[in-house]
Amino acid sequence: KTLKIAALAGDGIGPEVMREAIKVLRAVEKKFALTINITEAPVGWAGIDAAGKALPDATLKLCKESDCILFGSVGLPDRDPTIPKEERPERAALLRLRKEFSLFANLRPVKLPKELSHACPLAKERQGTGIDILVVRELTGGMYFGQPKKTEQISAGASKATILRAIDTMVYTTPEIERIAHVAFKTARLRRKKVTSIDKANVLENGVLWRDVVTTVAKEYPDVQLEHMFVDNGAMQLVLKPTQFDVMLCENMFGDILSDEAAALGGSLGMLPSASLGSAGSTGQFGFYEPAGGTAPDIAGKNLANPIAQILSTALMLRYTFNLNDAALAIENAVGKVISDGLRTGDIFSASETNARKVGTTEMGDAIAAAI
Amino acid sequence: KTLKIAALAGDGIGPEVMREAIKVLRAVEKKFALTINITEAPVGWAGIDAAGKALPDATLKLCKESDCILFGSVGLPDRDPTIPKEERPERAALLRLRKEFSLFANLRPVKLPKELSHACPLAKERQGTGIDILVVRELTGGMYFGQPKKTEQISAGASKATILRAIDTMVYTTPEIERIAHVAFKTARLRRKKVTSIDKANVLENGVLWRDVVTTVAKEYPDVQLEHMFVDNGAMQLVLKPTQFDVMLCENMFGDILSDEAAALGGSLGMLPSASLGSAGSTGQFGFYEPAGGTAPDIAGKNLANPIAQILSTALMLRYTFNLNDAALAIENAVGKVISDGLRTGDIFSASETNARKVGTTEMGDAIAAAI
Numbered sequence: 001k002t003l004k005i006a007a008l009a010g011d012g013i014g015p016e017v018m019r020e021a022i023k024v025l026r027a028v029e030k031k032f033a034l035t036i037n038i039t040e041a042p043v044g045w046a047g048i049d050a051a052g053k054a055l056p057d058a059t060l061k062l063c064k065e066s067d068c069i070l071f072g073s074v075g076l077p078d079r080d081p082t083i084p085k086e087e088r089p090e091r092a093a094l095l096r097l098r099k100e101f102s103l104f105a106n107l108r109p110v111k112l113p114k115e116l117s118h119a120c121p122l123a124k125e126r127q128g129t130g131i132d133i134l135v136v137r138e139l140t141g142g143m144y145f146g147q148p149k150k151t152e153q154i155s156a157g158a159s160k161a162t163i164l165r166a167i168d169t170m171v172y173t174t175p176e177i178e179r180i181a182h183v184a185f186k187t188a189r190l191r192r193k194k195v196t197s198i199d200k201a202n203v204l205e206n207g208v209l210w211r212d213v214v215t216t217v218a219k220e221y222p223d224v225q226l227e228h229m230f231v232d233n234g235a236m237q238l239v240l241k242p243t244q245f246d247v248m249l250c251e252n253m254f255g256d257i258l259s260d261e262a263a264a265l266g267g268s269l270g271m272l273p274s275a276s277l278g279s280a281g282s283t284g285q286f287g288f289y290e291p292a293g294g295t296a297p298d299i300a301g302k303n304l305a306n307p308i309a310q311i312l313s314t315a316l317m318l319r320y321t322f323n324l325n326d327a328a329l330a331i332e333n334a335v336g337k338v339i340s341d342g343l344r345t346g347d348i349f350s351a352s353e354t355n356a357r358k359v360g361t362t363e364m365g366d367a368i369a370a371a372i
Numbered sequence: 373k374t375l376k377i378a379a380l381a382g383d384g385i386g387p388e389v390m391r392e393a394i395k396v397l398r399a400v401e402k403k404f405a406l407t408i409n410i411t412e413a414p415v416g417w418a419g420i421d422a423a424g425k426a427l428p429d430a431t432l433k434l435c436k437e438s439d440c441i442l443f444g445s446v447g448l449p450d451r452d453p454t455i456p457k458e459e460r461p462e463r464a465a466l467l468r469l470r471k472e473f474s475l476f477a478n479l480r481p482v483k484l485p486k487e488l489s490h491a492c493p494l495a496k497e498r499q500g501t502g503i504d505i506l507v508v509r510e511l512t513g514g515m516y517f518g519q520p521k522k523t524e525q526i527s528a529g530a531s532k533a534t535i536l537r538a539i540d541t542m543v544y545t546t547p548e549i550e551r552i553a554h555v556a557f558k559t560a561r562l563r564r565k566k567v568t569s570i571d572k573a574n575v576l577e578n579g580v581l582w583r584d585v586v587t588t589v590a591k592e593y594p595d596v597q598l599e600h601m602f603v604d605n606g607a608m609q610l611v612l613k614p615t616q617f618d619v620m621l622c623e624n625m626f627g628d629i630l631s632d633e634a635a636a637l638g639g640s641l642g643m644l645p646s647a648s649l650g651s652a653g654s655t656g657q658f659g660f661y662e663p664a665g666g667t668a669p670d671i672a673g674k675n676l677a678n679p680i681a682q683i684l685s686t687a688l689m690l691r692y693t694f695n696l697n698d699a700a701l702a703i704e705n706a707v708g709k710v711i712s713d714g715l716r717t718g719d720i721f722s723a724s725e726t727n728a729r730k731v732g733t734t735e736m737g738d739a740i741a742a743a744i
């Protein structure tokens with residue numbers, strides 16, 4: 001079977017780190033005797049410059065004909081304000097693709113290799129034998145989309161003065177919670193088999209329903225340990241004892257908050273990949289894979305960017321869209337090896353490390369490809 | 373003028389730490405030539421044992437006749453489950469008092485003395501010259517109370533199967549945001565004059581209104597610097613660079629999450645006081661002051677509890693209810709002095725400190741009272 005990948009590098013450091021990711025993918029293709037068909041297409045400002053819009057028709061067509069999208073990053077702070085909001089890369093490409101492919105599950109793994117403990121904001125003794133957390137965030141429901149969502153004028157008080165009232169609504173239905181819970185339990189099976197479900201069941205109706213549904217779904221995964229935690233305690237525990245977590249299952253807003261907090265523990269955004277998954281169809285699980293960081297235009301084109309987030313995104317792609325967990329592990333182990341060998345891009349370099357060697361984007365990619 | 377204080381020690385370590393707090397208050401009374409009238413009354417299980425309910429009528433009457441409540445802590449994990457939820461100390465005393473006195477502003481300061489940097493989960497270089505954050509949390513509005521709040525049955529899909537839908541509503545009106553913003557700006561004036569307002573204005577109607585109203589209120593405080601931050605970034609920045617924050621102004625749920633995350637940076641819950649304020653009336657600002665920790669029944673009665681959270685709560689009481697900022701500072705400085713002198717209760721003791729000396733609850737209280 002041919003793996004069909006749409007590679008949209010985008011703007012800023014996107015093309016540089018994508019090049020290294022493809023290099024590593026080619027090494028995996030060879031080692032595992034796969035047939036990988038990678039087609040590159042412009043997106044973001046590259047799309048606007050090439051075809052007049054952030055998501056050119058040909059690029060969208062390519063995505064629809066592919067098994068998944070390997071995405072770089074889009075948007076340029078100095079050019080974005082020159083066009084209307086709806087046409088900017090963030091909305092016209094990123095959000096558009098999310099909607100087009102009904103991406104409802106956002107997976108953000110945070111793994112701190114012990115060699116990079118100096119880059120983690122936590123004291124060493126809190127890092128234990130290494131932080132390794134996967135935040136599974138529901139991406140299409142909850143507070144950010146629920147209706148009613150409006151600001152209205154009301155008159156209040158004896159004076160009947162006009163004041164404003166803002167309303168947002170958190171809504172979840174049983175099936176929405178079920179499908180994201182299945183993603184969490186399935187992915188926990190590929191890890192340390194523990195799910196911490198985050199909610200606020202002591203005050204929210206959504207919290208009670210979330211806890212009930214997750215508890216029910218858990219019965220289908222008797223080999224996975226389930227625990228429940230309130231979101232405020234979760235925010236505290238991530239700082240106090242992050243090593244207690246394997247998979248953290250969150251609704252949309254709590255996942256937005258906790259995944260960023262967890263990301264801060266990872267040392268550098270340049271190390272963090274992400275996956276956004278749609279429904280599993282007959283042809284497999286469509287997925288959208290991108291690094292957590294942005295376009296970083298200040299270092300673009302200078303061979304300074306850390307390609308690891310993009311490279312680890314391809315590992316997630318092999319794992320979740322193609323069910324090639326061995327190939328995914330090969331990439332993750334190769335990254336672990338070059339880190340352990342002391343190779344560092346600038347964002348993870350510390351002069352205090354004795355065996356560290358500062359390298360550029362391409363050298364890092366070469367080394368990881370060679371380690372496959 | 374006589375300061376009238378209702379002292380409700382409650383359960384577990386409550387009475388022990390309250391005793392030390394009163395000891396310190398008496399020292400302040402002497403030094404600043406105040407007249408402090410402290411009346412003690414039972415609450416929680418102490419209330420149930422003495423008068424049949426968690427908030428005895430006489431205790432509530434005393435509170436109403438006082439300027440403020442100095443509260444210990446209530447609830448005992450082994451006894452709570454033996455009575456109905458509504459009668460348990462948490463609901464029948466704590467939540468009841470919050471409602472009775474319309475406490476809408478929750479203030480949680482987190483201050484890490486540099487001598488206790490070892491107790492902070494962050495690496496030393498992230499602590500800068502010391503973490504000193506005040507989270508101001510709105511306590512009566514937002515998601516936890518907004519209507520509609522319900523779980524309903526709906527039929528969905530082709531099969532018309534019955535599923536559940538949970539709904540919670542986040543609601544804020546202009547005046548609710550105004551009054552908590554004023555609290556934040558006023559208290560910032562007593563500190564480093566910076567307010568970081570937390571919202572999610574990029575996706576929530578509440579976020580947009582919150583940002584607008586806070587920006588307008590800020591005009592009345594031109595000497596205070598205002599910045600806005602998204603809640604997910606706030607959760608990240610608390611870990612990456614906590615020293616950037618002075619006052620963090622949050623709506624109810626975001627404040628619930630971020631104040632617990634910030635508390636984790638403080639080294640020990642035994643160090644963290646809190647204040648809950650009602651509306652300022654003609655007789656001043658009614659307030660409810662309590663330590664952040666709980667009853668800790670495992671160490672109750674053993675002279676092991678850290679009384680500092682309770683003692684610092686009295687400092688907040690002097691500052692916010694009685695406008696006695698100098699007396700408040702005297703307590704805070706006295707606490708700083710004994711910490712710097714090396715006195716440590718078990719929760720903040722580390723064998724790696726060369727000058728530290730482990731002391732009990734009473735010795736800590738004695739030393740702080742002596743340092744006033």
Ligand SMILES: [Mg+2]
Nearest residue numbers: 256257260604
């Ligand atoms: Mg976020």
Ligand SMILES: [Mg+2]
Nearest residue numbers: 232628629632
């Ligand atoms: Mg909380």
